[in-house]
Amino acid sequence: MSHVFDPTSLREYDIRGVVGKTLSEADAYALGRSFGTLVRRAGGVKVAVGRDGRESSPMMEAALVRGLNESGVSVVRVGLGPTPMLYYAAAELGVDGGIMITGSHNPADYNGFKMVLGGDAFFGARIQEAGRMAAAGDWESGTGGAEDVEIMDRYVDRLLKGFDGAAFRIGWDAGNGAAGPVVDKLVARLPGEHHTLYTDVDSRFPNHHPDPTEEKNLADLKALVGEKRLDFGLAFDGDGDRIGAVDGTGRVVWGDQLLSILAEPVLKAEPGATIIADVKASQALFDRVAELGGEPCMWKTGHSLIKSKMKETGAPLAGEMSGHIFFAQDYYGFDDALYAAVRLIRAVTQLGGSLTALRSAMPDLVNTPEMRFQVDESRKFAVVDEVLDRLAASGATVDRTDGARVNTPDGWWLLRASNTQDVLVARAEAKDQAALDRLLGQIDGQLALSGLARGPQAGH
Known part of the structure; x- marks a missing residue:
């Protein structure tokens, strides 16, 4: 057979x-x-x-x-x-x-x-x-x-082990995905006041797509937080290994921003430890980790790759822009959005009790969502190599961890080949819109030199 x-x-x-x-x-x-x-x-x-x-x-x-x-x-x-x-x-x-x-x-x-x-x-x-x-x-x-x-009750026990967080008013959106029943059990045991959305498991996802990295999928959670005047809101993807969050004013707190909050208590407990994030994460995160006395490590996108790097470096915490967060400190090192939610409640408690204030204290940067464009599978990695060669010849400051991440006085831009699809992925971040436009101009220029145009297919 x-x-x-x-x-x-x-x-x-x-x-x-x-x-x-x-x-x-x-x-x-x-x-x-x-x-x-x-x-x-x-x-x-x-x-x-x-x-x-x-x-x-x-x-x-x-x-x-x-x-x-x-x-x-x-x-x-x-x-x-x-x-x-x-x-x-x-x-x-x-x-x-x-x-x-x-x-x-x-x-x-x-x-x-x-x-x-x-x-x-x-x-x-x-x-x-x-x-x-x-x-x-x-x-x-x-x-x-x-x-x-x-095993569910034992798992919830484990999520709450050592819990030392305050009583907050929190909204939770499980998106009719598989995390719903765990969310119900969790909120029943957490202090504070909790409001849940779509914790019933429904394979048709009738309310919205269960992907919290797309801002449009957070609309119901933002409305709940606003209407009930909650402290913040948490959301999960379809299988509960990626987290999304909004603060008390409905602003999204992205994966790399959550990581910069979660890193602070971790580094208090383990001074000088390595904190890993993928190449799509904000420069503000890497700067923040260094400021807190940690060792920032930029690594390739992909949860399996991040897990392997954690083992190699002994990092107590890692995360991806896409909302995968991995705790090895007091946990197992796998990506668990429910555990990340509990650790976030504990971190916010330790850092003064307001996710909104923590979000407001972050540097104001403008960035693009992840931009994707179709490219022939045979050209996918070749285009990135051509771009790297041209950048090297021009003397640009380039990090080659996963594709090309280019630092300029305006900010940074990234071009990498997706591991899972025949697309190139780009992202840019700058101090203001004019600087961002200049960075996007550099991406367009490089793509044009390799015979491609940046298509309208922006978004995640």
Whole structure:
């Protein structure tokens, strides 16, 4: 027996596709066989499996579990919940790996799988390897059992461990995603007054798309905060591993701004520690970390890449512009938006009690959202290389961590190739609009020299 995956579904950080088109029950079964085989060959016997609230998730779970069992691996099913709850189960239940069935924040007809093996993110070459094993039918055979474990209450206990935050008035928007039931349990136990939106899990996402990095998806949360005069609001993506926030005046507090707040208590406890953020983050964040006595580290975008860098540097905290926040201080080092929310409440308490004041104290910079433009897959990395060569020849100040990030007296701009799509991603940040326009002019100039035009496809 063997199985060939649709190549578009085997992505850099996970397996993801449109159910019935690029992702099927047969794929779930084959992944179970390949992943189970890798677990067996590493001396393991047991895997935890969780799922999000999508309509196709129970069907995918059944096929996945069958595949794991037939490769001789036993399964612990933790049921419906956010991705970080599965990561928590994988860390705490004495298992050898974990698989989360989730389409993350993609539209309702998508689904997919996020994996951990032996405590490490399973990504990149390992995902391709699982695909090759399936195509070759290179699978172990055996039998394994399956049991259900109720873990949500234990997970909520863990989120609240050591809680020392004040009583705030907070709005919470789960976007009908898989984090909803955890949010309900969490707010019941937090001090203060809490107002929740869309905590019922609904695979159609009838209210708004569960992606808090797009400002339009925060409209209902802003309205709730304004109408009830709340201290701030928190929002989650479809599978609960990315966080969004708004302050008491409805201003968005972006991923890098949240990180600059979260970093302060962390650096009080661990002076001089490394704090990691991706190349899309504001210069203001890196400056703030240095000002607090920390070691700022700019790293490649991508949650699996950030996790690996954290292990290497011993960083207690890391984050991405996209709202993935990773705590290794007093936690496991995986991206958990619910834990980040709890730590944010604790940090705001420690730093004077007002998220609005903390947001107001940040430098006023103007920046673009993430701009994306289609480029032929074969040209994707080549264009970035051409830009780097021209910049080097012109003597520009360039950071090559992940694409080209160029510092000028006006601010900075970034051009990088997406890991997951055939697009180039650009972003710029400056002290005022005129400076930003000059930076955008530089991006346009470089693209034109490589035969491309910056399209109208701005946004996330």
